[in-house]
Amino acid sequence: MNEPDVGHSALPHAERVRLEALRYAAREEAATYIAIMRTFTGEVAGLLSDQSAAEVAQRLAAQGFELSTDTVDERLSYLVEHGNLARSPREAEARSLREYLQNRARYQLTQRGELVHRFVEELLGHTESAREVSTExxxxxxxxxxxxxxxxxxxxxxxxxxxxxxxxxxxxxxxxxxxxxxxxxxxxxxxxxxxxxxxxxxxxxxxxxxxxxxxxxxxxxxxxxxxxxxxxxxxxxxxxxxxxxxxxxxxxLGVDGTTxxxxxxxxxxxxxxxxxxxxxxxxxxxxxxxxxxxxxxxxxxxxxxxxxxxxGRREQSRYGDMLTLARWFAEADDDTAHALWASAFGLYSCRHLGFPADDDADPVPPTASWWRTPSAEVPVALRRHGARVIRGRTGRRDDYGETKAARLAERERAEQRRAAALAEIGRHAGRPGALRLSDEARVLLLELYARALGGHGRPLGSGDVAEVAADGASWRLAVRRTPGADTVVTSPAGRMRLHDLTLAVEHTDERWATG
Incomplete structure (x- = not known):
């Protein structure tokens, strides 16, 4: 599966390859990988030496790791693949075929592998203790x-x-x-x-x-x-x-001639x-x-x-309690650990109950999984101080009835003005070429004109007609290209001329069309 393209936020390929050298310290077999790297970095003499899988297996056995030569060779090949080690070009000397097969592949430390393992050892040896500032x-x-x-x-x-x-x-x-x-x-x-x-x-x-x-x-x-x-x-x-x-x-100078x-x-x-x-x-x-x-x-x-x-104020901190609980888990057997988990967190086995949410304001049912539901809103006092007491009086519930009635009345007046503007435009049916309208009717006419051209989808040619029906009215607005004939719209705000275009208000009801 290809990785998503995240643009400039993605690491360059060369940097991602370098970071691969950290993988061995986070694998399940990290203990053996670290022991192998220590055989190459533990002594100064090991920095310039190369070792075979058999020699590494012998050194690991001295440290208490009983691994076969084939297993060690697989681990060494993994470290070579990720840049921690490299295969040595030196030919192995062998007195028998068996010795040759065991020693034919030799490995040596890379500069990247030494740097990464030095950081790994420093991290493993780090303690959470105070360190003085070197002001000297x-x-x-x-x-x-x-x-x-x-x-x-x-x-x-x-x-x-x-x-x-x-x-x-x-x-x-x-x-x-x-x-x-x-x-x-x-x-x-x-x-x-x-x-x-x-x-x-x-x-x-x-x-x-x-x-x-x-x-x-x-x-x-x-x-x-x-x-x-x-x-x-x-x-x-x-x-x-x-x-x-x-x-x-x-x-x-390096091998490539650079300083x-x-x-x-x-x-x-x-x-x-x-x-x-x-x-x-x-x-x-x-x-x-x-x-x-x-x-x-x-x-x-x-x-x-x-x-x-x-x-004497005691904020609720669970630092010490969590350390004690972790120690109990570390010392408990499986049955005791399950009982301790249920007692500490109240997370018992599921009962597979299914019922819809009762509150319309909370559409998430109690049976929904934590993984797929949004995070709960935790009050600041509870999150920071562990206080569950709600201080202060409950706020008075706001009454938005008056505001709602005002908005409804405003909406009704706007619809009445629009209906009046539609009726004013409709009275110009059968009189193309010149329109005298109020400002509100002129704004509505331009809106219908734009909708007609947008619905036509292409420039008007000779003989083309762009039409749009008026909402709630029994007429439509037809826009035609008429070279040499203009349409003039006059209103209190001014006079507008549409060159080579004719706006015609036409009835859609057959009774009006034939009357």
Missing amino acids: MLGGILTGLLALGRLDDPAVAAADPDELARDIATVFAQFERLVSSTRDFYTYLSQVLVRYDLDRAEFQAFKTALLDYLQRFVDEVARHMPQLAEAVVRVLPRVAVLCERANSGQRL ARRANGLDPADWDGLHAWFVGGPGRDSDAAGVRRLATDAMRALLVNLRRIAT
């Missing part, structure tokens, strides 16, 4: 930028390219550490501040650490910000010269992120200033929780 990097970044800003043209020309590249790369390594730690800290902080189930003891410990740390963090950023922004502004005009000198040393990628900061485009973080740009503040505002918002959210605990 601010001083190092400032020192490096000041040193680069003191280099004039003769000093840049005399500088050693490798030493200059080292100084620039050091500044950006510290900058990346600062940015990544700041993101991790605020991600953790947002998960804690939204919880309503913190008791007094947990809140006290969290408050003390958070307030003290956030205050030190904000003070550290505020102390370095003016100097860092000034240093960045001073260095930026010389970035192109610095990068050109740093890249003038001996460089690694290999270097560390961040050695390309002038890399400095845009540094400028945005410490200085900002047109119409936007610096990211460092945004970090300080986030700290203020975090303290404000902390005070909201403090006020909740001090006033």
Whole structure:
């Protein structure tokens, strides 16, 4: 089945192929796939080595995975198909036919596979714990930028390219550490501040650490910000010269002849992120200033929780209850888990009852599946605070009877005016060429004229007639092309002439036509 065409929102084919390298970590056999990738990435010596399916099977057996060589070969072929591994071009040495058949296919790690598995290991080793912001990097970044800003043209020309590249790369390594730690800290902080189930003891410990740390963090950023922004502004005009000198040393060339990628900061485009973080740009503040505002918002959210605990208001949060329920499910057998499910959620087995909805205002019957029915409207108080009590008086029911009667009277008057206009036009039956009408009759005549031409479907030719019957009247309007003869419509609003056209009001009732 072909995928739907979604225009510019679809990923390019090359990017979708790269993302295929992530598939092995989400399969049912992910444990064995990760163990296989660890045999290629676990040691530095494994990065340049190639292995056969038999050798990988032996290493997996040492880790507790008992897989046949054929199964391992299938898993290795899957990783080759998705770009994590590649078949080695080295010929296998074998002393027997059996050894040759076992070792004929050898596999080695690809650059994409090493990058993906490094991210997988980092994700598996990640813990939901707090991480401090690396504010100590601010001083190092400032020192490096000041040193680069003191280099004039003769000093840049005399500088050693490798030493200059080292100084620039050091500044950006510290900058990346600062940015990544700041993101991790605020991600953790947002998960804690939204919880309503913190008791007094947990809140006290969290408050003390958070307030003290956030205050030190904000003070550290505020102390370095003016100097860092000034240093960045001073260095930026010389970035192109610095990068050109740093890249003038001996460089690694790829097999296709292109220059290999270097560390961040050695390309002038890399400095845009540094400028945005410490200085900002047109119409936007610096990211460092945004970090300080986030700290203020975090303290404000902390005070909201403090006020909740001090006033004794207990918002309904199910965070702790859900963790307890999940632990019960994990420890229960099948029968106990089914009983626990029914008790916790009230979802018993279906009874196949069928009856129509009683309320015309609610056309969805109670027996309709949740998958196919619209979402229920949950009141804000119930959704946010778990409060089921409706506060305040019930609003007075509005009476729209007077408004409805006024609209009906207005509609009736409009129909009377239209009937009068139809009658006025009908009195011109048998008198083509000149029509004297009121403004309302003229508007209605033009409406009928447009309907006649639209119903004809093509331009009027010689002898063609475009006709339209008047609604509720015993006449029709006929439009004919008559070269040399015009139709003049006169009304209080003005005089209109239709060139080479004749509008004729003709009776549709035979008694009128013959009378």
